[in-house]
Amino acid sequence: MCTSHEHGSEHAQAGAGRRSFLRATALLGAAATAGVALPGVAEAAAQSRWRPDTDSRRFTLAVMPDTQYLFDGPSIDKAPVEASLRYLLERCEDKGAENLVFLSHLGDLTQNGTAAEVTAISEAFGLLDRRGVGYSVLAGNHDVKSSTDDQRGSTPYLDAFGPDRFRGKPTYGGASSDGYNTFHLFTAAGREWMVLALDWRLSAKGYAWAKDVLARHPRTPVVLTTHELVVEDDTLSAYGQQLWDRLIEDHDQIFLTLNGHYWPAGRATRKNAAGHDVHLHLTNYQNRYFGGAAMIRLYRFDLDRNVIDVETVSPWILGRAGKGLNELERQEIELSGDADRFTVEVDFAERFSGFAPVPARAERPVSRLLIPGTVAYWRFESAAKDTVRDLSGRGNDLSLVTVGGGTLGWSADHHPDQPGHGSLEFQGYKSPLKGAYLRTVDGAPINSATFKAGYTIEAFYRLPADWDPSHHAWSGIVSRTGTGGAAGKTGDDPDEPLATLSLSNDREPQWAMRPLNQEGIATNWGQETPLETWWHLAVVNDGRHTTLYVEGCPVVRNPKATSIGIASVGLPWLLGGYEYGGKIDQILHGRLGDVRVVERALPVTSFMTH
Known part of the structure; x- marks a missing residue:
């Protein structure tokens, strides 16, 4: 996404948009010296495999929105993304710090979707591959030709993040025949959950595939991820409204949606056809310092308290704190605004009762x-x-x-x-x-x-x-x-x-x-x-x-x-x-x-x- 008001349909426009952004925030100098890695971190491959506590009623879903400005032609900097991923891996190792069950990227991994850009972020996500961490990605309008839908055919994005990358992973459920839509299943709080990761633009075939996936998992609660849906507080984009009308509204399993593309961060809540709340969240920080610095959003589910506590943090800036932070880094290390740090109340048993009712306990003799x-x-x-x-x-x-x-x-x-x-x-x-x-x-x-x-x-x-x-x-x-x-x-x-x-x-x-x-x-x-x-x-x-x-x-x-x-x-x-x-x-x-x-x-x- 180039600005909060233009859709960035051409890659050339996207590059110009980025330069305008940097000039407006006086960060051209910072961009020239962006390659600063997180210091003192051992290679993740030497560490143990990822094993979340699948029975705990407290678990975390991590979300990474648009990282496109970090992977833009000659200005490629993997360090912020790697810092975020290492941060999650280290907190998983520290028992009790973070029971991470899954990570979702919301699209626009890159600025221009070139092979070099995609290869760079693909290498960063290798940190998760080597540890066996479950994650999903999806194509945003900057990763592919934005005028196309999921029937566009081969692209550098699909070569790197297509079904072959995920096949064999324990959380991978499957992909649409075109490869651009995937679903992922993980176990948390003793039950199955799904992340349904949908392309920037669904075709008729894409909608049919998504409905079939939901029909084959009728009792599974679903987090839907896509690049565009909410445009601002309480408002869906035109495409987001189509996605609501054609898929979300009539599928009670979808209780939470996550998207990027627009900024600033925002939230909407809508009643679906079953009369239940669906929480729709926009998270994107590419307009902030260092293109968002691969900031991550942590969704901490607590089924005993019936809440999802949401926190937004920049691990890359956290890792630099020991050497002293500049003024903008101090502002961005952790976001505490109402759209960035909040709690969503969800009575999970009641919310899921329409498709996965908790069976009443039988009378005992x-x-x-x-x-x-x-x-x-x-x-x-x-x-x-x-x-x-x-x-x-x-x-x-x-x-x-x-x-x-x-x-x-x-x-x-x-x-x-x-x-x-x-x-x-x-x-x-x-x-x-x-x-x-x-x-x-x-x-x-x-x-x-x-x-x-x-x-x-x-x-x-x-x-x-x-x-x-x-x-x-x-x-x-x-x-x-x-x-x-x-x-x-x-x-x-x-x-x-x-x-x-x-x-x-x-x-x-x-x-x-x-x-x-x-x-x-x-x-x-x-x-x-x-x-x-x-x-x-x-x-x-x-x-x-x-x-x-x-x-x-x-x-x-x-x-x-x-x-x-x-x-x-x-x-x-x-x-x-x-x-x-x-x-x-x-x-x-x-x-x-x-x-x-x-x-x-x-x-x-x-x-x-x-």
């Missing part, structure tokens, strides 16, 4: 949950009747208690990792007190159990959007009735129950109980849990200390004091209810899933979520 030491196991696969059986066979059945005419509903809604596929819908209200809850029957063995050797109490819950702390706070998920005073433990508030796993006014789970070895109340606190989300709680005591877990993660406010057993006066346990002073005081407003009590400490790997 009761027998698999009855691990050694199970004292009680309650699950709700249908509406609660007067009695809910304890599936452990220990006789800790539950009876239904209604207050103020309240009812207890049932829903098929459940935590995705919950063994049983159903939940009870509690509809508690504080004043006047109304709702329904469950209590263990009189004489149930669990009523008198003190768990001296340890225990694990697990429960799943979900709070609705209308949950209001003024009416619903401090309701119990699981609690033991009987007061501290009745147990002869008068420390703290003697009217508090002997044990309760409750939700505070800030929706923080709290385990507050009286151990056998102390008078007062021992309390574990969790963090705020958002509404309309399923949560798994586990309280684990190893006979000495108690730890509260939220979604299998220990909370910060777990007391260090010794805590042995749970005090008892032989009274029932409640599900969805909370007593104060020996009387029902609050009823849960929300859904409650499976609840299990085990008379020993369980590791996280034995929780019901596993």
Whole structure:
């Protein structure tokens, strides 16, 4: 691309455009002395093979846009490109620094597409070939005759970067018959991903080939790379609009597109035919110091945080920092503008659900949950009747208690990792007190159990959007009735129950109980849990200390004091209810899933979520 407004259809015009650019930025002198290599770097061929962590849910896709001004007739300088590639290779060697899974060049590798220019950048990319790194390239309008499409035939670009170069590489998927369009498959976060690298101009045959590739990989998320698509923020070029209309819009697999050609960098987001966002990014720095200095863009995927963190950096300038940088280099070493350093939020499971839905976890049989030491196991696969059986066979059945005419509903809604596929819908209200809850029957063995050797109490819950702390706070998920005073433990508030796993006014789970070895109340606190989300709680005591877990993660406010057993006066346990002073005081407003009590400490790997 010659300027941000002209399309550079002729190579002669492109050369003039470059000279105008250098004069305008007073860099003709710098261009004359451009051949500065990254110092002190060993030859990559002597290093080990590239082996990304294919299971990690954090990985990096690197992008290199237009490098044409570095490969322009007599002004050829491979050093910036090699510096960027070595930078990536070195960070891959440093475990944890960069889990690089793939690199994509966005076209206009060269200025004039001559054999000498193409040979020079081909030699630079040999660094990746020797290490077995997966990468893609594609032709821009300066690499080929810009008036042609992918049926143009032989060119120096195709001789160097055609299918023969990639054949045999583990990430290479295939090419169109003309050789100008390729697709590449890599594994990251335990699944297959695709980079679909398309020519500067697709022919009818090119479109047909691309659609066939997508049809043959119907469950694979796709990053589409091409030279021209976005022209500026929120705007596609005429050709970019054609590419959207003829390919991107109707193929939900394409969730991200990357292109160069224009400047400055920009972004657009569009809804596809499935109603999902497609993120379309323009990245190109050829208008900046040293023709962009082979600046790279790093797309860091984090599937746990559901984000792609994007960073733009110049490794060539970084490598020169030890010798002192000039004024323009200091400005360009790393870009921090909104178009260069940003975060894209992507709920990957939801975004890919239309073509690769995550299969719902199957319901697990009761027998698999009855691990050694199970004292009680309650699950709700249908509406609660007067009695809910304890599936452990220990006789800790539950009876239904209604207050103020309240009812207890049932829903098929459940935590995705919950063994049983159903939940009870509690509809508690504080004043006047109304709702329904469950209590263990009189004489149930669990009523008198003190768990001296340890225990694990697990429960799943979900709070609705209308949950209001003024009416619903401090309701119990699981609690033991009987007061501290009745147990002869008068420390703290003697009217508090002997044990309760409750939700505070800030929706923080709290385990507050009286151990056998102390008078007062021992309390574990969790963090705020958002509404309309399923949560798994586990309280684990190893006979000495108690730890509260939220979604299998220990909370910060777990007391260090010794805590042995749970005090008892032989009274029932409640599900969805909370007593104060020996009387029902609050009823849960929300859904409650499976609840299990085990008379020993369980590791996280034995929780019901596993």
